[in-house]
Amino acid sequence: MKMLEEKLKIDKISKGTVIDHIDAGYALTILNLTGLDESKNLITIGVNVSSKKFQTKDIIKIENVFLNKTQMQQISILSPNATISLIENYKVIEKKKVKLPKIIKKLILCVNQTCISNSEKEPISTEFMVLEEKPLKIQCIYCERIYKLEEIVFTSKEKKEKKVKQTLHL
Numbered sequence: 001m002k003m004l005e006e007k008l009k010i011d012k013i014s015k016g017t018v019i020d021h022i023d024a025g026y027a028l029t030i031l032n033l034t035g036l037d038e039s040k041n042l043i044t045i046g047v048n049v050s051s052k053k054f055q056t057k058d059i060i061k062i063e064n065v066f067l068n069k070t071q072m073q074q075i076s077i078l079s080p081n082a083t084i085s086l087i088e089n090y091k092v093i094e095k096k097k098v099k100l101p102k103i104i105k106k107l108i109l110c111v112n113q114t115c116i117s118n119s120e121k122e123p124i125s126t127e128f129m130v131l132e133e134k135p136l137k138i139q140c141i142y143c144e145r146i147y148k149l150e151e152i153v154f155t156s157k158e159k160k161e162k163k164v165k166q167t168l169h170l
């Protein structure tokens with residue numbers, strides 16, 4: 001059993017990205033939110049992997065893909081302790097911790113219908129101030145409404161839904 005666990009942890013990819021120290025249970029949400037679930041590349045997921053640092057964690061390994069800034073930010077919102085390793089020729093060429101920004105722009109919707117960010121006339125991009133990192137608490141800078149992690153609605157979800165609706169129209 002020990003050997004198997006060790007193997008899972010070190011099973012290497014030749015080129016791509018390893019997202020490690022994801023909060024246990026968030027791997028699938030991260031794949032969905034970042035759109036990585038639509039990738040045709042090989043993805044290996046470890047859920048509830050035992051970890052010295054945080055008891056259990058999730059891991060995502062994805063071949064031939066490097067994350068962009070938006071994806072890194074999305075991960076930082078869901079899992080502020082996550083680390084990102086870039087792999088080339090089976091070696092880690094860069095390892096960084098995700099960083100939750102002090103202000104989160106555009107990635108999250110404010111569900112308050114009277115919020116100016118939902119104004120039909122002049123829509124403004126949302127901005128949320130991070131009040132607490134863990135557990136996450138953010139505040140809309142326009143209407144001052146406060147959200148916890150489980151209350152957050154991400155903008156990319158809406159885009160996906162719109163895409164589906166458009167497809168249905170055709």
Ligand SMILES: [Zn+2]
Nearest residue numbers: 110115140143
């Ligand atoms: Zn608002």
